[in-house]
Amino acid sequence: MSDKVKNRWLIAACGVGIHLSIGSVYSWSVFTKPLMNEYGWSLSGVSWTFSIAILFLGLAAAFMGHFVEKHGPRKSGIIAALFFGIGLLGSGLAINVESLIFLYVTYGVLGGIGLGIGYIAPVSTLVKWFPDRRGLATGLAIMGFGFASLIASPVINSLINLVGIAGTFYILGIVYLAIMLLSSSYLAPPPAGWKPKGYEENMEKRNNKSQDLSQLTANEAAKTRRFWYLWLMLFINVTCGIAIISVASPMAQEIAGLSAAAAATMVGIMGLFNGLGRIGWASLSDYIGRPNVYTAFFGIQIVLFILLPITTASLLFQLSIFIILSCYGGGFASIPAYIGDLFGTKQLGAIHGYILTAWAAAGLVGPILVSWLRETTQSYTLTLYIFAAAFLVALIVSILIRADIKKLRQKNKERVAS
Structure with missing residues (x-):
């Protein structure tokens, strides 16, 4: 039986992988000046993309929480990956057709929905795998969201210089889609009644x-x-x-x-x-x-x-x-x-x-x-x-x-x- 139980630390690593991907939303400001300079869009116009993404993160998390509980973290993570990945790929297309409204729909709405589902799917699972260290487990995953911009910002900056804004969105879309799909495939809740070794004794203490x-x-x-x-x-x-x-x-x-x-x-x-x-x-x-x-x-x-x-x-x-x-x-x-x-x-x-x-x-x-x-x-x-x-x-x-x-x-x- 114990051989069939998944490794909870690997589950945590998968949660970090998903959050490192979606946390790249905090690097949005790196796109701001290039978009303004290249297409003549206003600062407030470009900034609305980020605001819409965060708004839809909250809405998706609220409305899709029941879906996560009913269908499990694996299916939810895959859906988050598809929304976020397609949102980024669509953002590249929005840049190619020079449409700010289309960017709102792709990065803001589609990407935002992926953010919301991707944010809650691994976290609720980790709390169940780590009843003894709830704070540590959820802190690890959500730390990934906070740290993501430290990794993503310089990478996005370099990519914009190398392949342009649209090319950057296409590359990010493919890379994050792959990371999120791979991470989601291992996610699963613990078996019914499962408790980590020594949990009962520690609870008594x-x-x-x-x-x-x-x-x-x-x-x-x-x-x-x-x-x-x-x-x-x-x-x-x-x-x-x-x-x-x-x-x-x-x-x-x-x-x-x-x-x-x-x-x-x-x-x-x-x-x-x-x-x-x-x-x-x-x-x-x-x-x-x-x-x-x-x-x-x-x-x-x-x-x-x-x-x-x-x-x-x-x-x-x-x-x-x-x-x-x-x-x-x-x-x-x-x-x-x-x-x-x-x-x-x-x-x-x-x-x-x-x-x-x-x-x-x-x-x-x-x-x-x-x-x-x-x-x-x-x-x-x-x-x-x-x-x-x-x-x-x-x-x-x-x-x-x-x-x-x-x-x-x-x-x-x-x-x-x-």
Whole structure:
């Protein structure tokens, strides 16, 4: 029997492969200037491609979560690969016919649907394979999404110079399609009743604190307060994080006096901390618990956002931004494990999909809000203070959810005792 059980670390590696592919969406800005220069398209026109892709990521994750649970990660991963791969190949065609609208449909809509399905398919499976290390497993895969741009950006830049924009899309489409199909082919949920070696003994040592508090369907979960607490915490963390990413370079130049070149370097290193935060915070959550990690995120960021407007020392300013980016990445990576803790693994993919609508909403709100506030006030100071206030709300929510968890634990104890 044990010979037939798949290797869970290989399953994790396949999850990383899928996320490294779809995470290339974070390299979209590399296409921006070449598209503007070659076709005379406006900055906002080109930027809409990315916004549409993130919007459809959230929508696809929400609507296809049930499909992932019903048909399994292998079939879901293959469908994600086809949508994402065809979206990229279609983007090459859109460039050849010089149609920005067609690019919205191919990269934004088709690619975005592939992003959403590809994002949740391996994550929900990994939570089931790693009941003992949920944070580590989901952190590994989602780290791939965060790190992808570090690999993809220089490759895309070189390819544009070598084969042009359309040629780059064609090559990326073929390569990512192959990686995602290969990775998806090995994905599978664990056999019914499977537990990793030594799991029961470790659970006893940890006083069963990492046991699932309930086993709910996605629709049942969405009717609970704790679901909406999670949604709001992710929304605030992502809104403020995406906003910082979108204005990091000009803000660093304005507040800390960085040169354009130094600010560009800082943006590159931000990607590294975004990725490291995903694996670091998610792994830490296995030891100190998901509630403590989220409370830490918000407490740290309240302090940093209050201090940022007066942090004129360039090294301190950059360090603050790097810590914020680690919390931003950590929020994404810890949420699937938190969902597993609170709602069980019965329909984890579907619940994760519902929660990711917070990402879609934040992707639209964050950059627009920070740009509007900057233009209205001619300063980033008020923006940063508003974000600090938002994190105060998130901190309160992270404390309220603990009360819900405590009540649920108490109910479970009473049920076991009776």
